[in-house]
Amino acid sequence: MSALLAMIHRDLLLVMRRKSEVLTALFFFVVVTSLFPLGIGADTALLRKIAPGVLWVAALLSTLLGLQRMFAADYQDGSLEQLALSPQPMVLLVTGKIIAHWMVCGLPLVLLAPVIGIQFGLDVSSLTVLMATLLLGTPVLSLVGSIGAALTLGVRGGSVLLSLLILPLYIPVLIFGAGAVYANSVGLDATGHFSLLGALLILALAFIPWVSSAAVKIAIE
Amino acid sequence: MPQALMTVDTYFSLKKPLLVLEARGLACIRGERLLFQNLNLKISAGECLHIRGENGVGKTSLLRLLTGLSKPESGEVFWNGAVTSKEPAHYHRELLFLGHRDALKEDLTALENLRLYAALDTIKLSEDKALAALWRFGLRGREHLPVNCLSAGQKRRVLMARMLTRQAKLWILDEPFNALDVHAMGALQGLIAEHLEQGGLVILTSHQEINLSQVRVLDL
Numbered sequence: 001m002s003a004l005l006a007m008i009h010r011d012l013l014l015v016m017r018r019k020s021e022v023l024t025a026l027f028f029f030v031v032v033t034s035l036f037p038l039g040i041g042a043d044t045a046l047l048r049k050i051a052p053g054v055l056w057v058a059a060l061l062s063t064l065l066g067l068q069r070m071f072a073a074d075y076q077d078g079s080l081e082q083l084a085l086s087p088q089p090m091v092l093l094v095t096g097k098i099i100a101h102w103m104v105c106g107l108p109l110v111l112l113a114p115v116i117g118i119q120f121g122l123d124v125s126s127l128t129v130l131m132a133t134l135l136l137g138t139p140v141l142s143l144v145g146s147i148g149a150a151l152t153l154g155v156r157g158g159s160v161l162l163s164l165l166i167l168p169l170y171i172p173v174l175i176f177g178a179g180a181v182y183a184n185s186v187g188l189d190a191t192g193h194f195s196l197l198g199a200l201l202i203l204a205l206a207f208i209p210w211v212s213s214a215a216v217k218i219a220i221e
Numbered sequence: 222m223p224q225a226l227m228t229v230d231t232y233f234s235l236k237k238p239l240l241v242l243e244a245r246g247l248a249c250i251r252g253e254r255l256l257f258q259n260l261n262l263k264i265s266a267g268e269c270l271h272i273r274g275e276n277g278v279g280k281t282s283l284l285r286l287l288t289g290l291s292k293p294e295s296g297e298v299f300w301n302g303a304v305t306s307k308e309p310a311h312y313h314r315e316l317l318f319l320g321h322r323d324a325l326k327e328d329l330t331a332l333e334n335l336r337l338y339a340a341l342d343t344i345k346l347s348e349d350k351a352l353a354a355l356w357r358f359g360l361r362g363r364e365h366l367p368v369n370c371l372s373a374g375q376k377r378r379v380l381m382a383r384m385l386t387r388q389a390k391l392w393i394l395d396e397p398f399n400a401l402d403v404h405a406m407g408a409l410q411g412l413i414a415e416h417l418e419q420g421g422l423v424i425l426t427s428h429q430e431i432n433l434s435q436v437r438v439l440d441l
Contacts, residue, residue: 003343006340010337018328086342087313087342
């Protein structure tokens with residue numbers, strides 16, 4: 001457990017020393033989502049309708065921007081080998097890295113979403129549902145993305161390959177995430193969407209750290 | 222009956238402190254080329270094995286096989302008689318491997334690098350101890366500089382501080398004398414000699430001659 005915390009602490013410290021990389025992804029999220037109201041104009045009904053989809057797609061893409069960073073730097077400077085040789089199980093360390101990635105790339109999106117939602121004229125209940133779906137969904141994005149990040153280690157042009165590999169896997173999260181907000185806005189029950197998102201999160205948590213750590217081990221062999 | 226049990230116990234407790242690394246019948250293939258096969262080696266506590274050979278002959282590959290980072294084509298590595306791949310965590314607790322790349326985070330200071338590695342290896346390392354280790358290798362006044370402000374040789378010195386604080390029994394070092402000045406080379410040889418005296422094991426590759434008494438040479 002202490003190794004997990006040490007891993008999270010280390011990765012967050014590294015991010016604090018080089019803030020630009022993370023801020024780029026967040027700025028991307030803010031700018032892309034702000035472009036839509038500007039481009040479409042003041043048609044409130046239309047904006048309200050597209051808001052969940054736009055916010056979720058922007059969240060997927062900005063998560064993708066930060067994914068490459070998850071293992072690549074550690075792979076290049078040899079730290080990943082040292083982590084593999086530490087007495088801790090690799091799964092634990094990879095889980096730590098995924099959690100750190102989510103805290104840096106996922107959690108800020110959850111917090112930014114209501115501010116951006118206001119631009120789309122979303123009401124309070126829609127904003128709460130949006131935040132809740134992002135809170136459940138963004139960890140899944142980080143988890144699933146970690147497989148891609150590990151598999152594309154040491155591959156030339158890895159970031160393009162990574163998007164091609166991972167974006168299709170993000171579709172279920174997108175459907176249920178955006179779907180919940182939409183259902184809520186038209187007065188339908190959104191609990192089904194939440195249950196499915198929660199199920200995705202539990203499933204991802206249960207299996208993906210093992211898959212990713214196996215992929216990392218293959219990459220450093 | 223209790224007496225019989227006791228002898229078994231003492232047998233194990235006597236056997237335990239004997240540290241032996243053994244490799245039997247190792248073979249390594251890189252790409253299409255067979256680098257070596259049927260390679261056997263055995264070193265025990267207090268011994269240093271110097272692996273020599275031309276570039277590309279498979280020195281680094283052999284070291285990586287011994288650490289368990291890569292799997293041999295055939296053969297096994299034993300630590301104290303147990304196959305290392307069965308219980309890697311147990312083996313890795315006693316192992317320190319330093320490769321070509323320095324594995325230091327450039328944005329963090331030397332002190333932070335040391336302490337974060339200690340935390341990941343679950344070793345208790347107080348700040349005083351970490352500072353003392355850095356100072357010993359001539360990094361006084363540079364402990365709070367980000368590592369990217371240090372020269373290549375100074376980075377190797379940070380790694381020497383890590384060797385000192387890691388508390389590993391087995392050191393596997395790939396070209397540890399690279400980028401070191403005469404002074405630091407002496408310090409590293411002293412560190413290795415100290416480690417051997419305390420019953421540690423060292424396996425290293427180097428193109429330089431090593432002036433230590435307990436060195437055995439393996440030519441690949």
